[in-house]
Amino acid sequence: MRVMVIVKATADSEKGFVRSPDTMALMEAMGKFNEELQKAGILRDGDGLKPTSEGRRVAFEGAGRTVRQGPFAPAGEQIAGFWLWDVKDMDEAVAWVKRCPNPMPGPSEIEIRPLYELADLMGESD
Template identity: 70%
Template sequence: MRVMVFVKATKDSEEGIKPTAEFRQMLEDMGKYNEELVKAGIMLAGDGLKPSSQGKRVAFDGPGRTVIDGPFAETRELVAGFWLWEAKDMDEAVAWVKRCPNPMPGPSEIEIRPLYEMADLEADLGV
């Protein structure tokens, strides 16, 4: 089962990189964790995202398109980074997330969402 694992944004991540000893240690710990994921055959892709102030959104309304400049409100709803994993099942994905070093200074959250596979779509759509 493929899952997308989202590191949720925090006030700190939205402020951008801070070259502190704590931040350097967090990067080192996360690098070691990513190596474990790769060696275990779990990690397919992953990366950190720049703050939403450097992003854009495109809103759709029928044929109309509106570009919205960041930063975006509700930091707790934003994503600061992601992994794409191949896990046996959701339990395995949860077990790997529990092993993750805290990805942010202070409290943080990681969300796990399964991806649709072709078999899911075929079953749901009767294809």
């Protein structure tokens, strides 16, 4: 089962990366966690995202396109980073997320979402 593990943004992450002893310690802890995911054969991809102030949104309505520049609010509804994992089931994904270092200096949240598989789209059952 493939899942996207989404690190939700916070007010801190929306300020952008600030090099400090705390952030460097967090980066080291996350690097070790990513190594564990790789050794377990789970990690397919992942990365951190720059703040929404550096992003754009393109809205579609019929043939029209409207581009909006960030920042986008509220911070907690945005994405600060992601992983793509290949796990046995949702329980395994949850177990790995519980092992993850807190990805933010303060309170944070990680969301786990399964990806569609071809069988899902073709109406096939397991």
